[in-house]
Amino acid sequence: MTATPPPSGRVPAGPVTGPAAIRTVGLTKRYGSVTAVDGIELDVPPGDIYGFLGPNGSGKTTTVRMLLGLVLPTAGTVEVLGARIPKHARSVLHRVGALVEAPAAYGHLGARANLSIMDAAGPGGSRRTRRARIDQALEQVGLAGVGRRPVKAYSLGMRQRLGIAAALLRKPDLLILDEPTNGLDPRGIQEIRRLLLDLNASAGTTIFLSSHLLAEVEHLCKRVGVVDRGRLVLQDSLAALRAPTGSVVLRTPDPEWAVGVLDGDLRERSGDRLVVRATDPAELNARLVGHGIRITELTEQRRTLEEVVLAATTGSSDRVDAAVPPTVGPRAEVLSTGDSAWDRPPAGPPVPLPTRPARDTFSWPAGRDTPEPGPGWQPSRYEPARSEPARPEPARSEPARPEPVRPAPDDRRPGQSQPGLGSEPSRSGSAQPPDGRSQPGPGWQPSPSDSAQPPDDAEVDPGGSAADRAGSDQPEARSEESA
Amino acid sequence: MIGVELMKMLRRPRTWVVIALIDALPTLVAFLLALTDVGPRPGTGPAFLSAVLNNGVLFPAAALAIVLPLFLPVSVAIVSGDSIAGEAQAGTLRYLLARPAGRTRLLVAKLVTVLVFVAMAVVVVVVTGYFVGTSLFGTGQLAGGNIVSVSGEPLSPHQAALRTLLAMAYVAFSMLGVAAMAVFLSTLTDSPLAAAMGALAFLVASSLLLTLDAADSIRPYLPTRYWLAFVDLFRQPILWRDIVRGVGLQSLYVAVLLGAAWANFSTKDIKS
Numbered sequence: 001m002t003a004t005p006p007p008s009g010r011v012p013a014g015p016v017t018g019p020a021a022i023r024t025v026g027l028t029k030r031y032g033s034v035t036a037v038d039g040i041e042l043d044v045p046p047g048d049i050y051g052f053l054g055p056n057g058s059g060k061t062t063t064v065r066m067l068l069g070l071v072l073p074t075a076g077t078v079e080v081l082g083a084r085i086p087k088h089a090r091s092v093l094h095r096v097g098a099l100v101e102a103p104a105a106y107g108h109l110g111a112r113a114n115l116s117i118m119d120a121a122g123p124g125g126s127r128r129t130r131r132a133r134i135d136q137a138l139e140q141v142g143l144a145g146v147g148r149r150p151v152k153a154y155s156l157g158m159r160q161r162l163g164i165a166a167a168l169l170r171k172p173d174l175l176i177l178d179e180p181t182n183g184l185d186p187r188g189i190q191e192i193r194r195l196l197l198d199l200n201a202s203a204g205t206t207i208f209l210s211s212h213l214l215a216e217v218e219h220l221c222k223r224v225g226v227v228d229r230g231r232l233v234l235q236d237s238l239a240a241l242r243a244p245t246g247s248v249v250l251r252t253p254d255p256e257w258a259v260g261v262l263d264g265d266l267r268e269r270s271g272d273r274l275v276v277r278a279t280d281p282a283e284l285n286a287r288l289v290g291h292g293i294r295i296t297e298l299t300e301q302r303r304t305l306e307e308v309v310l311a312a313t314t315g316s317s318d319r320v321d322a323a324v325p326p327t328v329g330p331r332a333e334v335l336s337t338g339d340s341a342w343d344r345p346p347a348g349p350p351v352p353l354p355t356r357p358a359r360d361t362f363s364w365p366a367g368r369d370t371p372e373p374g375p376g377w378q379p380s381r382y383e384p385a386r387s388e389p390a391r392p393e394p395a396r397s398e399p400a401r402p403e404p405v406r407p408a409p410d411d412r413r414p415g416q417s418q419p420g421l422g423s424e425p426s427r428s429g430s431a432q433p434p435d436g437r438s439q440p441g442p443g444w445q446p447s448p449s450d451s452a453q454p455p456d457d458a459e460v461d462p463g464g465s466a467a468d469r470a471g472s473d474q475p476e477a478r479s480e481e482s483a
Numbered sequence: 484m485i486g487v488e489l490m491k492m493l494r495r496p497r498t499w500v501v502i503a504l505i506d507a508l509p510t511l512v513a514f515l516l517a518l519t520d521v522g523p524r525p526g527t528g529p530a531f532l533s534a535v536l537n538n539g540v541l542f543p544a545a546a547l548a549i550v551l552p553l554f555l556p557v558s559v560a561i562v563s564g565d566s567i568a569g570e571a572q573a574g575t576l577r578y579l580l581a582r583p584a585g586r587t588r589l590l591v592a593k594l595v596t597v598l599v600f601v602a603m604a605v606v607v608v609v610v611t612g613y614f615v616g617t618s619l620f621g622t623g624q625l626a627g628g629n630i631v632s633v634s635g636e637p638l639s640p641h642q643a644a645l646r647t648l649l650a651m652a653y654v655a656f657s658m659l660g661v662a663a664m665a666v667f668l669s670t671l672t673d674s675p676l677a678a679a680m681g682a683l684a685f686l687v688a689s690s691l692l693l694t695l696d697a698a699d700s701i702r703p704y705l706p707t708r709y710w711l712a713f714v715d716l717f718r719q720p721i722l723w724r725d726i727v728r729g730v731g732l733q734s735l736y737v738a739v740l741l742g743a744a745w746a747n748f749s750t751k752d753i754k755s
Binding site: 065068069070071072089090093094096098100101102103104105106107108109113117118120121122123166 | 484486487490491494495496573574575577578579580581582583584585750752753754
C-alpha cells in the first residue's frame with residue numbers, strides 16, 4: 001500500500017532490567033476540557049502486588065490504558081519494565097499480560113482458537129510452545145476441559161477465566177489486571193486470588209491490580225495507590241496505611257468505672273464500648289484489671305483499608321445528585337443507621353402511618369422530637385406531604401367503633417420508634433458508628449463482597465462454581481483444537 | 484499478523500455466506516436466460532448478456548457486470564467496515580493492540596485481508612460464471628470457437644481468457660476505493676455497521692451524481708465513474724483510455740483514504 005508508512009515501534013528494547021515494573025512521571029490525560037488523569041506518579045517495584053484503587057470514574061481505566069499504549073498521554077511519561085510506552089511498546093508489551101475492563105474474545109471460536117489467535121498476533125509467543133502454553137494457561141484458570149464450545153456460549157465467569165488465561169499465556173513478568181474477578185462467584189474469586197499469589201511467589205510476577213473492590217485489594221496487595229478525580233492521592237504500603245491508630249477499643253460490663261479510671265484518655269464512648277487513647281494495649285489492660293474492671297474485649301484499633309480509601313477520596317463520579325447538594329449532615333445520619341450501604345440517600349423523616357383520623361384533628365405527637373429532613377432529603381414517593389393538615393372528620397361522634405391497636409401519642413417516649421416508621425434514624429447516642437470509624441463520603445460504594453467474603457481457608461459450597469469451571473475430568477477434556 | 488488476520492476471515496462463516504450470495508445472483512440470471520432464451524436487446528441490460536446466449540465463454544464477464552454495481556461493493560463495504568470497528572465492538576481491539584500487534588501492522592493486515600476477500604469474491608464469480616455459462620450456453624462451436632467482441636471483431640478463446648483475467652483485476656481494483664473508504668470510516672467509529680453504511684452512502688452519492696447533468700464538471704472525479712470501463716477490455720483492439728483513468732482515479736482515492744485511515748488509527752485513543 002502506497003499510503004502505509006513503515007511500521008513503527010521496531011526500535012530495539014530499552015533497558016529491561018530497570019528498577020521499576022511500572023513508573024509514570026506526571027502522567028496526564030485530558031479529553032477536551034476534562035482532565036481524566038492528572039499528574040499521576042506511579043511507582044511499582046518488580047515483584048510487587050500493587051493495588052490501584054479509586055472510585056468509579058476516577059481515572060483508573062484511563063491510566064491502565066495508558067500503561068498499555070492504548071490511550072496516548074497528553075503529558076508525562078510511562079515506563080513499563082524499563083521501556084517507554086508507547087514508543088517501545090513492541091519490545092516490552094509481550095512480557096505484559098493484561099486484562100482491561102472486560103475480557104473479550106471472538107464469539108464464534110473456542111477458547112483454544114481464541115488464545116491461539118491472540119498469541120500469534122504479536123511478538124514473543126513462540127509457535128512451537130504455543131499449544132503447551134495454551135493448555136497450561138487454561139489449566140491454571142480452571143478451563144482445561146472447555147473443548148471446542150464457542151465462546152459465545154460461555155458464562156460470564158468462564159469468559160473472565162478465559163481473559164485471565166490470555167493474560168497468563170506468555171508467563172508475563174508483569175500482569176496488569178483491571179477488575180480481574182468481575183463476574184466470578186466467591187469460590188472463583190478465591191481461586192484466582194490464590195493463582196495470583198502463587199504466580200507472584202513462585203515466578204516473581206509483578207501484579208498491578210486495578211480495582212474498586214477493597215476486599216480484593218486488602219487480601220492480595222502489598223502496596224496500594226489510591227486515585228481520586230484523576231489524581232494519585234495516596235501511595236504507600238498496605239501495612240503502613242493500616243498502622244495502629246494509637247487507640248484501643250475495649251468492651252467492658254463496667255463502663256462507668258472504666259470511664260472514671262481512664263479519665264482523660266477516653267476518646268469515645270458508646271454504651272459499653274470505649275475507645276481509649278493508648279499505645280500499649282497490654283499496659284491498658286493491666287491498668288484496668290488492676291482497678292478491678294472486667295474486660296470483655298480489648299483490641300488495638302487499626303484503620304481498615306476502606307476507611308483509608310474513604311478518607312482519601314471524595315466520591316464516585318457515577319453518582320449524580322439532584323440540584324440540592326447535601327452540605328452537612330447526611331454522612332453522619334447515614335452512618336448512624338449502622339448500615340454499610342452508604343450510598344443510599346440520607347434517611348428522611350418518619351413516614352406517618354396512613355391514618356384514619358380518630359379524633360377531631362390529627363397532629364404530630366406532643367413531646368416528640370420531630371426530626372427535620374437533612375439538606376439532601378427529598379420526599380419519598382409514598383409519603384404524604386408533611387404540611388398536609390388533617391381533615392376533621394365531619395360526622396363521627398360514636399367512639400364505640402373498635403380502634404386499631406395504636407399507641408396513644410402521649411404514651412410514647414421521645415425517640416421510641418413508632419410501629420411502621422421503619423426508616424427513622426435513631427438519634428440517640430447509642431447508635432454512633434460502631435467502631436469509631438471515620439465517616440465515609442456518601443458516594444463510595446463498598447464492595448458487595450466486603451462482608452460476604454469467606455476467609456481464605458474457608459470451604460464454600462464445594463459445587464459453587466462448577467458451572468464456569470470446566471474440570472479436566474470432563475469427557476471433553478481430551479479434545480483438542482488447533483488454530 | 485497477516486496470516487492471523489487471513490485465518491480469522493477464512494474461519495468466519497460470514498465470509499463464505501457473503502461470497503455464496505454474491506455468486507448466487509449471476510447464477511440465477513444464467514438459469515433464467517437459459518430457460519427462457521430471452522436475452523436483453525443489444526444495448527440494454529447488463530453488459531454482455533445479449534452475447535452470452537450465443538457463447539457461454541463470455542458469461543464470466545457478464546457475471547462481473549451483474550455483481551459490480553451493487554453486490555460486490557456492498558460485500559466489500561461490510562467486510563472492510565468490520566475491519567477495525569468490528570474488533571473495537573467485540574472488545575478484542577484493545578487486546579490485539581496491547582498484545583502488542585502494532586497499529587500499523589494491524590491496519591496493513593486488515594487491508595491485505597480485504598484485498599484477499601475481494602480477490603476471492605471476484606475469482607469465485609468468474610469461475611462459477613465460466614462453468615455455468617459454458618454448460619448452459621455452450622462454447623460457441625458454431626462460430627468456430629471465436630467470440631464476438633463488443634466492437635464486433637472476433638476474439639480468439641485465448642484472447643477472451645486473457646481479457647477476462649484483466650477484467651477480474653480491474654474489477655477487483657475498482658473495489659479498493661470502497662474498501663479504503665470503509666476502512667477509514669472503520670477507524671473513526673466503533674460501529675462496523677456505521678462504517679459499512681457510510682461507505683455505501685459514498686457510493687450511492689457517486690452513482691447518483693453520475694446521472695445528474697448538473698454534476699458534469701465533477702463527473703471525472705467520481706469514484707464509480709470508470710467502474711464499467713472493464714467492458715472496454717472486450718473491444719478489439721482494447722480501448723485503454725478509460726481503464727487507465729479508472730486505475731489512476733482509484734489509486735488516488737485509495738492513497739488519500741488509506742493515508743487518512745492510518746493517520747487516524749495510529750494516533751487514536753483506544754477507548755473501546
